[in-house]
Amino acid sequence: MEILEQRILKDGAVKEGGILKVDSFLNHQCDIQLYNEMGKAFFAHFKDRHITKILTIEASGIGIACIAAQYFDCPVVFAKKAKSLNLDGSLYTASVHSYTYDREYTITVSAKFITREDTVLLIDDFLANGQAMLGLIDIVKKAGASLAGVGIAIEKGFQSGGETIRSMGIDLYSLAIIDEMRPGYIKFRK
Amino acid sequence: MEILEQRILKDGAVKEGGILKVDSFLNHQCDIQLYNEMGKAFFAHFKDRHITKILTIEASGIGIACIAAQYFDCPVVFAKKAKSLNLDGSLYTASVHSYTYDREYTITVSAKFITREDTVLLIDDFLANGQAMLGLIDIVKKAGASLAGVGIAIEKGFQSGGETIRSMGIDLYSLAIIDEMRPGYIKFRK
Numbered sequence: 087m088e089i090l091e092q093r094i095l096k097d098g099a100v101k102e103g104g105i106l107k108v109d110s111f112l113n114h115q116c117d118i119q120l121y122n123e124m125g126k127a128f129f130a131h132f133k134d135r136h137i138t139k140i141l142t143i144e145a146s147g148i149g150i151a152c153i154a155a156q157y158f159d160c161p162v163v164f165a166k167k168a169k170s171l172n173l174d175g176s177l178y179t180a181s182v183h184s185y186t187y188d189r190e191y192t193i194t195v196s197a198k199f200i201t202r203e204d205t206v207l208l209i210d211d212f213l214a215n216g217q218a219m220l221g222l223i224d225i226v227k228k229a230g231a232s233l234a235g236v237g238i239a240i241e242k243g244f245q246s247g248g249e250t251i252r253s254m255g256i257d258l259y260s261l262a263i264i265d266e267m268r269p270g271y272i273k274f275r276k
Numbered sequence: 277m278e279i280l281e282q283r284i285l286k287d288g289a290v291k292e293g294g295i296l297k298v299d300s301f302l303n304h305q306c307d308i309q310l311y312n313e314m315g316k317a318f319f320a321h322f323k324d325r326h327i328t329k330i331l332t333i334e335a336s337g338i339g340i341a342c343i344a345a346q347y348f349d350c351p352v353v354f355a356k357k358a359k360s361l362n363l364d365g366s367l368y369t370a371s372v373h374s375y376t377y378d379r380e381y382t383i384t385v386s387a388k389f390i391t392r393e394d395t396v397l398l399i400d401d402f403l404a405n406g407q408a409m410l411g412l413i414d415i416v417k418k419a420g421a422s423l424a425g426v427g428i429a430i431e432k433g434f435q436s437g438g439e440t441i442r443s444m445g446i447d448l449y450s451l452a453i454i455d456e457m458r459p460g461y462i463k464f465r466k
Contacts, residue, residue: 101364109363109386109389110388110389111351114353114354114356114363114385114386114389115351115352115353115386115389116338116342116345116351116352116353116354117351118342118345118346118349118350118351118352121342122346144334144335144338145334145335145338145354145356148306148334148335148338148339148342149338149339149341149342149352149354151339152306152308152311152338152339152342152343153342153343153346155306155308156308156312156343159308160308161301161305161306161307161308162305162306162308162339163304163305163306164304164306164335164339166304166335173299173304174291195304196299196304196305198300199299199300199304199305
């Protein structure tokens, strides 16, 4: 997606340690006009899949998912990372390993919000090693729902998540795929 | 706001311990059409205040803030609860006490996203004792920005947050204020 790639080049920054800072428009400050363009792009790709729910994970995925949901005219469900006092009843959980923080955490979705009648689109801001997304895929499977595909803003194509998910036969649509980056240099996949 | 109150009566549930469950439309599953009606209501109230930024806090505030921001045509910034590796540079922080989890946590906003040129609207899903909102107000002050007001979906009017914030002279606009609730009974402020 040209405008996202241009924005990454203009306002993004590659830091040591494989960190891409896009906090001025994507995951700390949120450019809502850009989010709308991203939502339109997700809709253009997935519009014939009869999506009934968008599932994302707190926190950075929520805004992108909510704006995108306006095009799909469906609700958003966001998986919770922390055990919440407000979560009760039947729950789906998945264990996720965070490489960034080197720890395991559990993501949780109330069973009543993803059912076997649902066709689910998964959305998140970043895909790197794919651990969080594999957790969401696991929850969709546990719910017996249909998985329409995965929409990602920025995929780090040099990490394994994209290949893992595509090799599962899942329609993974990333708006920008970075194949190579270092401070001062970003190369997108054609 | 009539449709929010009706929705709380229809799909909300009061649990023991002062918990109002509205997870089917507000803070786990998100009804984006309702979010849009809430965004319009916030805009109707604050539209003449020349808002340049909406500031919220992860996670449940983000979706509501992003949808509302479409009416104000401004970016959203969300305060982070966890220390993130991606946060660097100058930061504003505030300490927040969570009564729900009985612990202190720190909320953080990059200084570059809230400046003295900004007029900030604070948005969140719930206001109870107001601790998280007081943390956001503290960050707006530290940034030297103007505070236009606070927009809340559901205020628990029987807890102290609303009175605290209004007594500071801040324009607090809550779409639904609950003055009394117990299992099976919810009374809204007129």
